[in-house]
Amino acid sequence: MNIYRYEENPLITPVDVKPHRDDFEVIGAFNAGVATYNSETLLLLRVAERPISTDPNIVKAPIFNPETKQLDIINLRRDDERYDFSDPRVIRNRTQGSSSFEYLTSISYVRIARSKDGHHFTIDDKPFVYPSTSLETFGIEDPRVTQIDDTYYIYFSGVSPAGIGECMVSTKDFVTVEHHGMIFHPDNKDVLIFPEKINGKYYALHRPSPKSIGDPEIWIAESDNLLYWGNHKHLLGLREGKWDSGRIGGGAVPFKTEKGWLELYHGATKDHRYCMGAVLLDLNDPTKIIARSEQPVMEPEADYEKKGFFGDVVFSCGVSVEGDIVKVYYGVADTSMACAELSVKEILDSLVYV
């Protein structure tokens, strides 16, 4: 597989982003949704910020308060034995189950970066979509964008003590936003809406994380209005011993090829190394799998992919396709944004048909 990583990588890093408050610092500008608007490439960045702590023994957890519309800051002592701070992203309560968390160490929102050449980006001064409801008090994460006609549907994980589900807004101008609430209930993330109706229905990939039984795997659902979803089917599972043995989920918004819908998904091992693979779905019935990657299409190799806030991660939320070239914008190490160009034909040729 020929992978052309841009010389400018990483394209956007936290230092490029002005914090939205003076007492906060930006620790991530990553996992961006991708849109083309007015001949520009827009990256809808997930910006993660945390309150600046001057005391190394104090960990601060920011929480959006839906009543005051302000952030509340919780102060936790690092030597408080009730809490587990070993994962830099979350704070776990040792008295609860090992997989659940109690606070996040940062709050994420969506901010726009704009580019005429796809390499050099100018970042908006202010947040574009910010937490706004009781289902988003811990932030909104990993936005994806699906354009249908002149409307851009932007959807992301809404995180709160009630759970992690997928919320959606829409815009026609990247200024005014209409809110559509939570479209997939917890525990769910990594939703990807196909960009057109297929046989009269809209389709979306989604990734439940069930508690009772079942693994974090890719499902598919259908809709007739993009707001209400049903006929859920299990689509793609983990593979023991492979790069996608721990968890998988949708990555970039699926795009059409001659051979089928191509989805660049993420897969991680149980020790959290995130790679990118591909799955090809039937053009007329995306609940049917045609082919799948045996080996990753792309894996963390560059220094900026291996090191960062949470290293060894390549994670795409969107691509831009021009002929045989797919420009894969992707988050690296839960920290920054990068881009690589690949050949659609080479990806298709690399797949194993089922």
Place this chain on the structure above:
Amino acid sequence: MNIYRYEENPLITPVDVKPHRDDFEVIGAFNAGVATYNSETLLLLRVAERPISTDPNIVKAPIFNPETKQLDIINLRRDDERYDFSDPRVIRNRTQGSSSFEYLTSISYVRIARSKDGHHFTIDDKPFVYPSTSLETFGIEDPRVTQIDDTYYIYFSGVSPAGIGECMVSTKDFVTVEHHGMIFHPDNKDVLIFPEKINGKYYALHRPSPKSIGDPEIWIAESDNLLYWGNHKHLLGLREGKWDSGRIGGGAVPFKTEKGWLELYHGATKDHRYCMGAVLLDLNDPTKIIARSEQPVMEPEADYEKKGFFGDVVFSCGVSVEGDIVKVYYGVADTSMACAELSVKEILDSLVYV
């Protein structure tokens, strides 16, 4: 609270039900949905059956095979240290997380019991709705029925290795059934569809069990066709130290009163004592809570409620309302069916308004 438990309780027990296979035994006839059809009360029983094991060291796990349409039987040795058999309902793999299971010890399906007086039931000879898809290989559980015009919507937990989600079928005659697939993705159960549109939308209560963060609590969603659901909102939470501190979920199908929609829900402590409580929702906007039980409306007291396959459980999936009398049909001890009559007014008077 005056509770009139029927003298005939339990109304239906496992010995009343003929197994659907000679090599199986019925261990439960419980958690039935309730419908009125042709002047008869129908109980849509959850019947649980297990393969008869003649060797006390062999535990048999039945699994529906969607390709052969037959059951496969897995044999596990009780002294196999990889497995935990301490919960009679499930078999856990000790190498996995403590909350997840690997097999069920029985397979459940839906069978109809019919009555002219609501006290004495005749049970159909054969299953009515049986597992039929790859999302139902471990069975279908806890059916509820919502009648809208002349159509009865029957929905239940579909259980499989992929997860527990809510599946739906519909019928007009309790003979022919139309399948609608999975309407709520895993992890979800205890769905209750309101019996009419409210301000132009259908509504349903549901109960996700999120893994990352959040508790097993009651949510509400909306729909315009009963098949696709969205605008998910968190509705009702656990209460520390009370009878509903461990898990809650919808119980009976909500019914209309002068004061609002009355939902009899189930709540359990962390040590699995299941009681019944009530919540009153706004007639014109069921996402608004008007009042809630402080104390249980009903709790396991009778011998048949306290002892059984899984004791200390009262669990209603449906009621029949006549004037001020609500006939609460309810599963007892995950084993049998019982009925109690309560006064709607007394329930409403017992609630604490928020």
